[in-house]
Amino acid sequence: MESIVLFGPPGAGKGTQAQRIMDSTGLPQVSTGDMLRAAVAAGTTTGIEAKKFMDAGKLVPDEVIIALICDRIQDPDATNGVMFDGFPRTIPQAEALSKITEVSHVIAIDVPDERIVERICGRYTCGNCSSVYHDTFNPTTKDGFCDNCDSTEFKRRADDNADTVLSRLSAYHEQTSPLAKWYIERGIFHQIDGDRAIDEITTDILSALK
Numbered sequence: 001m002e003s004i005v006l007f008g009p010p011g012a013g014k015g016t017q018a019q020r021i022m023d024s025t026g027l028p029q030v031s032t033g034d035m036l037r038a039a040v041a042a043g044t045t046t047g048i049e050a051k052k053f054m055d056a057g058k059l060v061p062d063e064v065i066i067a068l069i070c071d072r073i074q075d076p077d078a079t080n081g082v083m084f085d086g087f088p089r090t091i092p093q094a095e096a097l098s099k100i101t102e103v104s105h106v107i108a109i110d111v112p113d114e115r116i117v118e119r120i121c122g123r124y125t126c127g128n129c130s131s132v133y134h135d136t137f138n139p140t141t142k143d144g145f146c147d148n149c150d151s152t153e154f155k156r157r158a159d160d161n162a163d164t165v166l167s168r169l170s171a172y173h174e175q176t177s178p179l180a181k182w183y184i185e186r187g188i189f190h191q192i193d194g195d196r197a198i199d200e201i202t203t204d205i206l207s208a209l210k
Contacts, residue, residue, distance in 0.1 A: 002081045002101070002102040002103060002104035003027070003073075003081040003082050003083070003084060003101050003102065003103050003104065004021070004025075004027065004081070004083050004084070004103065004104060004105045004106070004107060004209065005083075005084045005087070005088070005103055005105070005106040005107065005183075006018055006021065006083055006084065006085055006086075006107045006109075007085075007086060007089075007106075007107075007108055007109075007176060008108060008109030008110070008111070008194060009109075009111060009113075009116055009168075009169055009172045009173075010116065010120065010165070010168055010169070010172070011111070011116040011119040011120040011165070012109045012110075012111045012116065012194045013109060013111075013194055013198065013201065014085070014086075014109055016198060017107075017109060017198075017201060017202060017205060018083065018085055020202045020205075020206075021083055021107075021205060021206070021209075022083060024206055024209075025083070025209065026080070027080065027081050027082055027083045028075075028077045028078060028082050028083065029082070029083050029085050030069070030072055030073075030078075030082045030083065030084050030085060030087070031085045031086060031087075032065050032068065032069070032086065032087045033086070035068045035069075035072060036050050036054070036060060036065075036068065039068060040054070044071075046064060046067045046068055046071065049064055050064050050068075062090075062092060062093055062096060063096075065087070065093070066093075066096045066097070066100065069087075069097070069100065069101075070100055073100070073101055081101070081102075081104075082101075084097075084103075088179065089175050089176070089179065090175060090178075090179060091178055091179055091182050094179060094182055094183070103188065104188060105188055105190060105208060105209055106183040106188050106189045106190065107190050107192060107205055107208060107209075108176070108180060108189065108190065108191045108192065109192050109194035109201070109205075110191050110192065110193060110194055110195075111194040111195050112195060113166070113169050115195050116165065116169060117162050117165050117166065117169075118136070119134070119137070120160050120165050121160055121161060121162055121165065122134045122135035122136050122137070123156065123157070123160055124154050124155065124156045125154065125155055125156075126146040126148065126149065126151050126153070126154060127151060127153035127154055127155050128146065128149050128151035128153055129146060129148050129149040129151065131146055131147065131148045131149070133154075190205075190208040192204050192205055192208070
């Protein structure tokens with residue numbers, strides 16, 4: 001199997017599905033964010049170059065990201081391909097990626113914006129053990145007490161509010177709309193309805209990968 005690309009808006013359940021795809025296909029997950037942090041920590045040549053931009057608060061150039069990917073796909077576990085998580089984000093990145101590895105499937109998890117806002121804005125975590133809850137979908141069994149450690153301290157991320165989420169979604173749509181069209185034209189794009197039960201989403205994704 002060649003490499004696959006997985007993308008979706010924040011809060012679409014991409015993390016859950018990524019793990020299931022890895023379990024089923026055996027493909028390693030490749031996150032450019034994780035690779036950047038690892039390269040910087042290791043002090044590699046590419047990491048040192050990337051750190052200059054990160055320290056200046058600038059986006060890391062595509063050529064640096066591509067260099068990281070070139071290094072990553074040489075690893076033994078990438079022999080049969082990888083699963084790209086959150087990359088590419090733009091057509092130039094997709095064009096560059098196509099020159100170094102074959103992408104056989106692009107999986108896009110689609111969830112309506114209003115559902116994304118509902119999912120993200122209702123999230124909260126235990127301040128003691130970091131267990132994740134949701135006002136509607138996964139509340140604590142006993143009101144005000146963590147199910148795992150009985151702590152009464154909970155917290156919400158400051159950016160988990162409707163205005164911030166809508167802004168992030170707007171940026172996501174602006175980036176991925178032309179990218180989706182680019183992959184549709186190549187006949188490898190699969191849009192999956194992410195507003196359903198987790199198992200149903202997984203079934204459709206794995207069917208698309210066959």
